[in-house]
Amino acid sequence: METEEQATKQKRIVCIAGPTACHKTECAIELAKRIGGEIVSADSVQVYFGMDIGSAKPSLEERQGIPHHLIDCVPIDSPEFSVSQYRELAKEAIAGICSRGNVPIVVGGSGLYLNALTYPLGFAIPRNDEVRARLSAAYDEHPQAAFQRLLDVDPETAKRLHPNDKKRVLRALEVYDCSGKPLSSFGDDFQNEAGEQAPFEPLLFGLNMDRAILYERINLRVDRMMQQGLLEEARRIYDAKFASDLPALRSIGYQQLFSYFDGECSLEQAVEQIKQDTRRFAKRQLTWFRRDLRIRWFDATEFGQCKEHILREMETLFLEFWKGTNE
C-alpha cells in the first residue's frame, strides 16, 4: 500500500505551458530556484544540436546553474525522432531528477509533447515509412478514394477528420494496414488500449499575455535573434546539406532563411515571414492550451512587475500539490 502511494507520488511533475515568447523560460528558472527544481524542456526544436538561436535555448548564463534536460539531445538529421522517443527520453530525465531529490519542471510550448507525459497516449503502432509512402501515392492519385477507404475501415476516425487532412488520413490508414485494427480502437487522451496510466501527474501552469504585446515581443525577439547571428546559424545548417524533408529543417526561423538562401525571397521578406509565422504559431499554441482545463493560468503581460507575485502563487500551489511527497 505504502509503496503504491510512493509510486504515485514519484510521478508528480510541474509543468509550465504557454505560447512562445511569454517568459516561460525565465519563469521556470526562477521557480526552479525556489523549489529545488530541474528543468525538462518540452520543445520540439530545442532537442536538436545546433539549433540554438532560432529555438531560443536559454544560454548557460540564463540557466543560472539549474540543470536543463531534453535540450541538445538529437542530431538534426535524425529522421526517426518523434513524440514517443521524446517521451522515453523525458521519462529517463525525470527519473534522474527524482533520484536526486529534485522537482521536475517540464517547460515548453509543444502541446503534444506535454500531453505525451500527462495523458496515457498510446502510440501503439510506430510509423512505417514504406506503408506511408504507398498510401501517400494513393492519396495523391485519388484523395476521395483514400478517404472513402478510411470511412470503410475506421468510420469513427474518418468522421472526425477532414478529407483534406492528408497527414491524419494517411496515419489512420497506416495504423489500420499495419495492425489490422482501426486507429480509434487504440484509445484517446484519457485511456489507451493497454489500460496504462498517464506517465505523470502534472501541476500545470500556463503563461499568457495580452495578444498585441505578445506579438510585439515576438517581433522584437526575432530582430534580436538576427542580431545574435541566426542568419549564420541557419547558413551552417543550410551548408550541411541535410535531406530536405527532415522535420527539423521546417522549424520557424530556419525554413524562411533557407528560402532566402535559395533566392526565393529577400532577407527582409524572410525576416518578416519569420515574425508572421511565429505569431501564428503562438496563436495555435494558445488554441491548444486554452482547451486544457487542467491549466492554471497566469497573466504575464507585465512580467517584470508581477514576477514576484506569480512565483509566490506558483510556489504556494506547488507546496499544496507536493504535500506528503517523499523526501
Place this chain on the structure above:
RNA sequence: AGGGGCAUGAUGUAAUGGUAACAUAGCGGUCUCCAAAACCGUUCUUCUGGGUUCGAGUCCUAGUGCCCCUG
C-alpha cells in the same frame, strides 16, 4: 500652376450598367509518432456630395486625397 491617371475590407487585386468577388493578414477551431508540422472555419469593403437610370463600384458632375508628366 497646367495636363493625365487612380480611388473597392487592415493590405494587394477582381467585377459587358444587373446578387460586390478572390488572395493575404486578422480572428476562431482541430490535433494520438514529421506537431515550430498539417488541416478546417470565419468577420470586415465600393472616398464624399449631387446627377443620369427600373437599377451605378462601373456613366456624368463637383469636391477631397494619392500618383505620373510638364513647368
